Amino acid sequence: MTQHTPNLKAQKISGGVHTDQRHDSAHKHVAGEAVYIDDMPEPAGTLHVGLGLSNVAHGTLKSVDLSAVRAAPGVVDVLTHADVPGDNDISPSGMHDDPVLAQGKVQFHGQPIFAVVAETREQARRAARLAKVEYDELPAVISIWDLDTEKDKQVTTPLTLNRGDAAAAIAAAPRRIKGRMKLGGQDHFYLEGQVSLAVPGEDDEVTVYCSTQGPSETQHLVSHVLGVPSHAVTVEVRRMGGGFGGKETQANQCAALAAIAAKKHKRAVKVRLDRDEDMTATGKRHDFAIDYEVGFDDEGNILGVDYMFALNAGFSADLSGPVGDRALFHCDNAYFYPNVHAKSAPLYTNTVSNTAFRGFGGPQGMVGAERVIDEVAFAVGKDSLEIRKLNFYDQIGTPGERNLTPYHQKVEDCIIQRIVAELEESAQYARRRREIAAFNANSRFIKRGLALTPVKFGISFTKTESNQAGALVHVYADGSVHMNHGGTEMGQGLHLKVAQVVAEEFQIDLERVKITATTTAKVPNTAPTAASSGADLNGMAAQDAARQIRKRLTDFAADKYQVPVDQVVFLPNRVRVGNQEISFNDLVKQAYLNRIQLSAAGHYKTPKIHWDRAKGRGHAFYYYAYGAACAEVSVDVLTGEYVVERADILHDTGRSLNRAIDIGQVEGGFIQGMGWLTTEELWWDGKGRLRTHAPSTYKIPLASDRPKIFNVALTDWSEAYEPTIHRSKAVGEPPLPHGMAVLHALSDAVASVAEHKICPRLDAPATPERVLMAIERLRAEAAQAQ
Known part of the structure; x- marks a missing residue:
């Protein structure tokens, strides 16, 4: 045996858990x-694919003349649904409603009808524009704002959560409020667009290099499209240039088309969408119409609440059912509802099929919860933070009965009270609240707003087998x-x-x-x-x-x-x-x-997970991650333009595996959530055409939009209640809802023009135009009340 003198300087390894390490790449x-997929050396003879997209939102395909396309320079083939050797379907939900290429009808503007296979990408894209397609147009449903959640078409079965008797509690409550909130969607805007490279192998084999978050799902769907067993398909991905949920299911179409062409022509085939095609043809975060009714007492205690979360599913089911479920799972955020009834409605529209996005419906549910808190606060004339703290779940270790969620899971690890108390002190909330009131009293055109919002985020897939x-x-x-x-x-x-x-x-x-x-x-x-x-x-x-x-x-x-x-x-x-x-x-x-x-x-x-969707009961989450954010804004009341002056965040990652990485995730999540709720506006015209389909028309936050003062900290005392990996907690999605603090700070600034007596009911995204309209509406309402 080789003996070694103990190295006293090496008493700890370099780079173990609970140490700050830079990202490996x-x-x-x-x-x-x-190296991303588009950087990989292309095999000799690689072919390229361009998509032929629908230019109507809804209609039957009367005729598709592709003769000019086939005759264009460099074109090797043109694929239609007839060229799909297996199932012409890439639906992740098993609903068989999401074709690889349109068959007989189109259901949204930008739906792929055919795919051009050419020697170069430029040749494929140019040829795709030469098609002559005739449609028998049908009526198109573009938005959900005027749809009936009971009568209009839903893409999948909705979920209902029920605990107690919400209707009776609201009817008997000393105070009641009803309202509706419009909440916009969001484009993933990953830096690397959808891209796949398929390389054919022997017999029925094919290897697909794909920018996908779900290699196994891509493998299975490609195998179904090709009509071969899964073992014939290998999917590989070293890294993606961002995903945010946009490559969970949406990557499958490019992968399938590349694989079909590769097997047919026995040559490598690449599909890479440009930004306009990507934004037009791929799904986004669901926009929601949130209807709410709440009953409460004179102190601001919520006694009962009733929600309807209608979401824009788009033309197919995709993941809209689970996204709607997630919204309901988070409609309580960090608050205990003694009586609650909540229902989802995944509504069909003639727009691209919306999909997973960081938070997966959870942030939309939380925004609804925070709107209810604001309504109660304005009604009883108290600071919204006071109402938030009044309605929190019971703190961990505290005996009580305020710990049951709308889906009947006990919240056993609640630490939101301590997080909010620490952030309230470190962000100097009370002092700044007084200073802002004094500033607004002496400032005619610039108004400031302040808000502190909590986050409770459940961690686990609601689809049990995914855990x-x-x-x-x-x-x-x-x-x-x-x-x-x-x-x-x-x-x-x-x-x-x-x-x-x-x-x-x-x-x-x-x-x-x-x-x-x-x-x-x-x-x-x-x-x-x-x-x-x-x-x-x-x-x-x-x-x-x-x-x-x-x-x-x-x-x-x-x-x-x-x-x-x-x-x-x-x-x-x-x-x-x-x-x-x-x-x-x-x-x-x-x-x-x-x-x-x-x-x-x-x-x-994952242990302990169980969920009965039909009954709306179960242990849906293994544990919860917590956090809170405090944001301050300045608003120009003449234009609606605003600046985020400061943001303070305290977030719970348990015993972090790598604090350097986790802090970056919190910072990025907050900025992405802020963008969703402020400047990132998706807009379709009356014909169903997405008009915000490029950086020139769709505004993600820039470096100049970040808070002037940005303080981010992780709790140094918490650890996961359950035996997670080294008692750490997840950090991907939970930070995104911290962007709610900016929305509510804007709402607070808007409310100052009416002396904080009227709830602004500020919809999102709170663009400068929407902020200005809210200011004018509050001024008019205040004048009427005098």
């Missing part, structure tokens, strides 16, 4: 060296480690966090763990990287695999050196066996020479 991102993950870990004979799992990297640092978990298990430096591309050939049947569960699920699966190998090494060392198993201890980059030490590399080499298996497949499934 950060230097490549900055240098432009990170599982797999991982594959190899330890090579030289002691280096290869790590693969089913999650995908879209810039959020998932691969790095999982690598940290593996490094921690083996007690080796992070640089010795190789991060490899996600592929269905290594880890099968995985859930999409969504629902904020990437690190929770894949970290646990990788830990399981690593622990299997570590146990084999432990048993081998104990047997070889005749010591008890408990005397084999993994130390930083070495292993103590009895009273001797051996390097990790040497132990691995000895194990290999003794034919010890150094590879393992790990698996994890």
